[in-house]
Amino acid sequence: MTNQTSVKAARSAAAAALLESMQAVQHALIRPPGLPREQLIARLREWQQIVSDLASGALRGTELATLYEIIGVMNSSLDLTETLSLVMDSLIHLTEAERGCLMLLDKNGRLEIQAAQHFDEGTVDAYDLELSHTVVQEAIDGKMPVLSTNAQLDSRFSAQESVIGYNLRSIVCVPLQVRDRVIGALYLDNRARDGVFSQEDLPILMAFASQAATAIENARLYTTTDQQLAARVEELATMQQIDRELNASLDFERVLDLTLSWALQSTGAEKGTLTILDDEGTVCTVSCPGGNGEVEPESDVVQLAMTSREPVLTNGSCTVIPIRYKERTVGLLHLRSNRDTTSCSNNVKLASWLADHAAVAIENARLYKELRQANQAKSEFVSVVSHELRTPMTSIRGYAEMLEKGMVGSLSSQQMDFIRTIRRNAERMQVLVSDLQDVSRLETGQLRLEVESTSLADAVDSALQATQAQIEARSQQLTVELPDDLPPVRADRARLGQILINLLSNAYKYTPSGGQVVLRAWREDGTVYCAVSDTGIGISPQDQESLFKKFFRSEDPAIRETTGTGLGLWIVKGLVELQGGKIKLESELGKGTTVTFTVPVASKEYPA
Secondary structure, eight states: OHHHHHHHHHHHHHHHHHHHHHHHHHHHHHSTTOOOHHHHHHHHHHHHHHHHHHHHHHHHHHHHHHHHHHHHHHHTOSOHHHHHHHHHHHHHHHHTOSEEEEEEEOTTSOEEEEEEESSGGGSOOHHHHHHTHHHHHHHHHHTSOEEESOTTTOTTTTTSHHHHHTTOOEEEEEEEEETTEEEEEEEEEESSOSSSSOGGGHHHHHHHHHHHHHHHHHHHHHHHHHHHHHHHHHHHHHHHHHHHHHHTOOOHHHHHHHHHHHHHHHHTOSEEEEEEEOSSSEEEEEEOTTTOOOOOOOHHHHHHHHHOSSOEEETTTEEEEEEEETTEEEEEEEEEOSSOGGGOHHHHHHHHHHHHHHHHHHHHHHHHHHHHHHHHHHHHHHHHHHHHHHHHHHHHHHHHHHHHTTBTBOOOHHHHHHHHHHHHHHHHHHHHHHHHHHHHHHHHTOOOOOEEEEOHHHHHHHHHHHHHHHHHHTTOEEEEEOOTTOOOEEEEHHHHHHHHHHHHHHHHHTSOTTOEEEEEEEEETTEEEEEEEEOSSOOOHHHHTTTTSTTOOOOOHHHHTSOOOSOHHHHHHHHHHHTTOOEEEEEETTTEEEEEEEEEBOOTTSOO
């Protein structure tokens, strides 16, 4: 605003001086003897100069206004690609240049064209750049504008190929500076006319160059920050995905494959090996997915990596990243690339982060694998032992029954008591062996069900035949509530009976004499509900949390008095769930227990 006011004041003063001079001449001419010829010529020249100054001032004001508009456009956006092209077009129009380009120095000091106007096909190729190289380099090296009003006559440039080949005349080049650092140059030329640019143009061009340099630096900073932010967001998203995939599986081989695959992807390595170590050496090696082959690290590199917390770079193309868990090296990522890995520090950092997170997943998967192997071995052992016990138990029970029936002679009353005790315990052991076999089959997934459409009422009759005598022996009241329209259910007939026998056995065992046992069933939508209730001793809230766990036995003395293995409800829960149902228990200490399970209604797939 101050500059505009000063320009207006100077313009007004010049106009006033011109008017005053013209009035003085007019007065002198109308008075004899007039005005001498020499004075008149001097006055006319004075008027010409004032008019010229006024015209130049008006032009300069227009240029300043145009420059202000150009700078406004340039600073309105942080995307310079389109903006600089528009600016170059406006600047050429303002200066009457024939061609122009804006060049920036890259990180290696080479000039790159960022905007160009009126060159062949709208761009500046390598040959065009070479033509103006001397002028541009002089402006960059000297950090000062370079101006030639006629390069054909300028001793600095007249002999150069660019001036001769393109018949260049008017040339100006202004360096782009940010503080004291040159980041590029602004180049303009005209091949048809000389004197297109003058010393008076330099302040405007330098002002523009200063603003352009600042805008470019801001755009570079914004772009760099934006790229870094985008890269960081992408990196965080990748880390989140890696964590999610690693923690989604406890399969040991799957975790190893994921770890190696992500390591290769994050570093860009072509080959890799994931080696799992124990305290003595290699335990497991996983090759690169896709069959790229194993890359075995050298023994000295392995030893160095095992004692190091940081990646070990070898030969510039191999990276060995230790995988550490609780101060112990549990594995090594050995990656090989065809390019220098030292130039990819960010990728190596990401792979190191991956190794840290993979260590937990690998250790968890390893422990889970060992647990599964231990459970498998235990289940196989139980299965073998159960099978081996069944034969002698059958033999003991058979011989006890023969002795009890007197098939080998009469027995005394005491001998008869002993035989009955042997037979009862043989039966208990046979039940235990059967339960252990079911446990083994459930754990190993080898329990096979013959699912078909079956009648729940038939399964209830079968269960009552096995338990009704014991219920009556305890003087307990048994109530069965089955609706006549109960639909067939989809279940294994024998296993459904086993579920009911187990629940009824628990009901009468833990119900005092004179108590009540109720079995009822009903239908809701596509499900049949079956509930066994008793008025027994009940179960405490603490025990209810563990009741369906394997081998669980309450510490309650009233429960401990009754024999049991703690396997019944665990097996029942497994059988119910295998048949597509659910089970729940409700109990109140001293008032009784209700166990409810569901069975799907038979569909058309399982016709009655």
